[in-house]
Amino acid sequence: VNNSTVTRRRFLANGLALTSTILVGGTAVHGKEFLASKAAGSSVDFSALRKDIKGTVVTAADPEFKKFAYDTLWNRLRPSNRLPQVIVRVANDQDAITAVKFAKANGLKVVVRGGGHNWCVPSLRKGGMMVDLTNLTKVLSIDTEKRIAVTEPIVSNREIMKALNAKGFSYPTGHCPPVKMSGYLLSGGMAWNQGVWGPGVGSVEAIELVTPDGELIKATREEHEDYFWAARGAGCGFFGIALRYHLKLYPTPKNIAGNVYYFPLDQVGPLGGWLSSLAPKLSPKIELSLFVVTAPANLAEKCKKDNGKIAMVTATVFAESEEEVRTKLKPFDDCPVIDKCLEKSIHTPLTFEQLFDSSGELWPGDMRNQVDAIFSMANLKDMMEATKEHCLTMSPQSVFMFAIFTGPAVPVKPAADAAFSMTGKLYGGPWTMWKDVKDDAANIKWHLKCVELMKPYISGHYVSETDTVQFPDYAKNSFSTKNWAKIAELRKKYDPHGIFFAYFDGLN
Numbered sequence: 001v002n003n004s005t006v007t008r009r010r011f012l013a014n015g016l017a018l019t020s021t022i023l024v025g026g027t028a029v030h031g032k033e034f035l036a037s038k039a040a041g042s043s044v045d046f047s048a049l050r051k052d053i054k055g056t057v058v059t060a061a062d063p064e065f066k067k068f069a070y071d072t073l074w075n076r077l078r079p080s081n082r083l084p085q086v087i088v089r090v091a092n093d094q095d096a097i098t099a100v101k102f103a104k105a106n107g108l109k110v111v112v113r114g115g116g117h118n119w120c121v122p123s124l125r126k127g128g129m130m131v132d133l134t135n136l137t138k139v140l141s142i143d144t145e146k147r148i149a150v151t152e153p154i155v156s157n158r159e160i161m162k163a164l165n166a167k168g169f170s171y172p173t174g175h176c177p178p179v180k181m182s183g184y185l186l187s188g189g190m191a192w193n194q195g196v197w198g199p200g201v202g203s204v205e206a207i208e209l210v211t212p213d214g215e216l217i218k219a220t221r222e223e224h225e226d227y228f229w230a231a232r233g234a235g236c237g238f239f240g241i242a243l244r245y246h247l248k249l250y251p252t253p254k255n256i257a258g259n260v261y262y263f264p265l266d267q268v269g270p271l272g273g274w275l276s277s278l279a280p281k282l283s284p285k286i287e288l289s290l291f292v293v294t295a296p297a298n299l300a301e302k303c304k305k306d307n308g309k310i311a312m313v314t315a316t317v318f319a320e321s322e323e324e325v326r327t328k329l330k331p332f333d334d335c336p337v338i339d340k341c342l343e344k345s346i347h348t349p350l351t352f353e354q355l356f357d358s359s360g361e362l363w364p365g366d367m368r369n370q371v372d373a374i375f376s377m378a379n380l381k382d383m384m385e386a387t388k389e390h391c392l393t394m395s396p397q398s399v400f401m402f403a404i405f406t407g408p409a410v411p412v413k414p415a416a417d418a419a420f421s422m423t424g425k426l427y428g429g430p431w432t433m434w435k436d437v438k439d440d441a442a443n444i445k446w447h448l449k450c451v452e453l454m455k456p457y458i459s460g461h462y463v464s465e466t467d468t469v470q471f472p473d474y475a476k477n478s479f480s481t482k483n484w485a486k487i488a489e490l491r492k493k494y495d496p497h498g499i500f501f502a503y504f505d506g507l508n
């Protein structure tokens with residue numbers, strides 16, 4: 001049997017919305033890959049797997065296959081040329097173990113689907129098995145004495161923070177409410193209050209995971225330390241299935257508060273320069289960002305000349321008293337262009353719930369997205385001057401944003417004991433968002449041009465918020481040279497048969 005033909009026929013029989021790329025251009029590639037694997041298309045009998053799994057097993061022959069493959073994806077811009085051969089939506093640890101062992105025995109490569117929030121969708125690969133963690137949604141324990149919480153992977157930033165805040169504690173979660181711990185903690189974790197708490201991975205104490213041999217282990221600094229090292233940063237190149245995270249907790253800051261300023265777009269360069277020079281003098285308790293976004297309705301008229309775009313500065317302080325809020329935010333009183341400010345709010349008390357609400361508004365769901373977030377050592381003035389004209393034509397929903405790391409220790413040395421190894425003075429870039437499929441080409445073109453303009457100032461990418469699918473270099477550039485090589489060495493050592501899809505397997 002010609003395996004590529006079988007695969008193709010099966011896809012067609014199920015009426016999947018495949019593009020001509022996969023049906024015409026993809027057949028040869030598909031065939032080569034499938035022949036290279038023992039699974040070879042249709043030759044795998046999944047009946048034993050179906051029997052042994054408590055959760056759900058679906059293949060292309062099942063009517064709900066497409067739903068399983070796509071429904072938990074955040075990005076509406078989805079690849080149509082990559083689908084697994086089988087999806088195992090696990091119900092428990094044993095399912096994950098059984099799935100990996102079955103994949104190994106049958107020559108299927110494995111990819112993990114966590115929350116489906118990675119913008120470039122590395123959880124869809126051509127062929128193989130997707131192990132889908134969607135049902136693992138529990139915060140298992142919160143020990144306020146030991147300051148440790150244990151959580152399953154599919155718990156969102158908002159959910160974990162809500163559970164912890166109720167007990168007076170917090171964790172350095174990501175910024176947007178729906179993103180899950182799952183892949184966030186494997187990426188590095190650009191966190192709230194990162195200046196004090198560090199990135200998400202810095203506060204992971206242990207990870208329970210299934211290895212390529214189908215063994216459940218607990219990786220810590222002392223045990224299975226190579227897995228522990230790799231899991232904290234390797235992102236979509238990690239060779240295991242993380243089932244539980246043990247998280248170090250911090251008392252919730254008593255007085256969180258924020259300043260927000262709106263300026264005309266032509267101030268974005270001067271603002272960038274001022275914020276870059278101010279940031280090292282500020283407390284690391286301040287999270288500082290400069291945005292270009294669409295103006296709020298009440299300022300729209302004033303921004304007409306800039307195609308509705310506005311510059312926004314936000315400074316959020318994670319303080320312990322109202323007095324500390326005032327002192328820490330005092331330097332903002334000396335903004336050199338304050339006379340140009342269109343609107344401001346000062347010292348507004350905030351909760352994590354409100355911070356999530358604001359981020360949720362800026363990064364709404366149900367959008368088509370192209371994203372590249374980078375690290376930079378540049379002066380923000382240069383980055384902003386280089387991109388400001390281009391921002392005039394950004395789609396109304398897009399966000400162009402840079403966090404300017406604060407405090408005298410910036411750029412913070414990345415943790416020596418984790419794969420996550422990128423740092424800089426700035427973090428951010430274009431989150432290009434649009435609604436309609438007919439606008440794909442224009443927005444993707446706009447996005448690529450924006451990254452091109454930023455290029456002279458880029459010192460590295462962030463593995464989970466950049467397009468590692470189309471631009472393999474962006475994955476490599478998300479790590480120090482040493483750590484990129486070490487990830488490859490560890491994969492070779494612990495996954496010598498390539499059970500887990502590596503960064504670039506099964507994408508084209």
Ligand SMILES: Cc1cc2nc3c(=O)[nH]c(=O)nc-3n(C[C@H](O)[C@H](O)[C@H](O)COP(=O)(O)OP(=O)(O)OC[C@H]3O[C@@H](n4cnc5c(N)ncnc54)[C@H](O)[C@@H]3O)c2cc1C
Nearest residue numbers: 114115116117118123174175176182183184189190236242
């Ligand atoms: C709206 C939005 C806001 C965001 N904000 C932030 C932010 O503030 N800070 C930040 O750091 N990031 C942010 N991100 C990026 C996000 O953290 C990463 O893309 C992360 O990978 C998403 O996790 P996931 O479980 O949804 O990944 P998925 O898309 O499900 O998986 C991506 C890949 O990660 C690997 N993976 C995921 N889970 C596991 C697991 N349990 N075991 C083994 N491998 C796994 C797999 O290789 C998988 O292919 C944001 C993303 C979105 C959509």
